[in-house]
Amino acid sequence: AQSVTQPDIHITVSEGASLELRCNYSYGATPYLFWYVQSPGQGLQLLLKYFSGDTLVQGIKGFEAEFKRSQSSFNLRKPSVHWSDAAEYFCAVVGEYGQNFVFGPGTRLSVLP
Amino acid sequence: GAVVSQHPSRVICKSGTSVKIECRSLDFQATTMFWYRQFPKQSLMLMATSNEGSKATYEQGVEKDKFLINHASLTLSTLTVTSAHPEDSSFYICSASPTSSYNEQFFGPGTRLTVL
Numbered sequence: 001a002q003s004v005t006q007p008d009i010h011i012t013v014s015e016g017a018s019l020e021l022r023c024n025y026s027y028g029a030t031p032y033l034f035w036y037v038q039s040p041g042q043g044l045q046l047l048l049k050y051f052s053g054d055t056l057v058q059g060i061k062g063f064e065a066e067f068k069r070s071q072s073s074f075n076l077r078k079p080s081v082h083w084s085d086a087a088e089y090f091c092a093v094v095g096e097y098g099q100n101f102v103f104g105p106g107t108r109l110s111v112l113p
Numbered sequence: 114g115a116v117v118s119q120h121p122s123r124v125i126c127k128s129g130t131s132v133k134i135e136c137r138s139l140d141f142q143a144t145t146m147f148w149y150r151q152f153p154k155q156s157l158m159l160m161a162t163s164n165e166g167s168k169a170t171y172e173q174g175v176e177k178d179k180f181l182i183n184h185a186s187l188t189l190s191t192l193t194v195t196s197a198h199p200e201d202s203s204f205y206i207c208s209a210s211p212t213s214s215y216n217e218q219f220f221g222p223g224t225r226l227t228v229l
Contacts, residue, residue, distance in 0.1 A: 032216045043222035103156045
């Protein structure tokens with residue numbers, strides 16, 4: 001069964017600084033990987049996804065993620081964080097045949113002015 | 114495109130009553146819909162998977178008689194919390210997987226249930 005870890009429970013960065021949120025997955029076959037963002041009391045918004053092809057994926061709001069099969073990682077990055085990026089971020093994996101999504105525990109991002 | 118709605122967004126009910134939450138895919142057909150529960154400051158936990166026209170598949174530990182799921186059409190799934198108790202208070206999120214792209218799920222905005 002697939003699993004997802006997000007090693008950082010909480011990250012604090014200053015506005016304008018760069019950001020990297022880590023995600024590691026465990027899955028025996030081809031994974032489909034997603035990053036979602038959730039503001040308090042809100043649903044999930046898809047930031048980006050990786051199915052195949054170019055391992056560097058561009059998403060919305062200036063986010064990107066890089067799939068590294070050798071490291072079983074799919075880290076999310078942003079070169080310059082804005083105060084509005086403060087939220088909870090979830091990495092998720094699903095199998096190639098559409099099995100259930102498995103979410104990581106989430107990383108809470110705080111942004112200092 | 115790929116919009117999923119949930120209704121209501123918030124509901125407060127008395128202990129012992131039943132509450133129905135609707136999940137609709139507004140601009141696509143969804144063979145499969147999913148129901149998640151999220152406790153404060155925690156990740157999403159899958160409760161059940163429902164396929165249109167068939168019985169839902171519940172995750173281990175989820176009481177199927179308490180959380181009734183109906184997926185009567187390709188655009189609508191409902192979750193009914195029966196005989197609600199305060200410990201059922203939570204944030205419930207649904208998602209829908211398009212028939213054309215079963216690897217993706219599009220999420221609703223969630224429903225905040227508070228049981229008094």
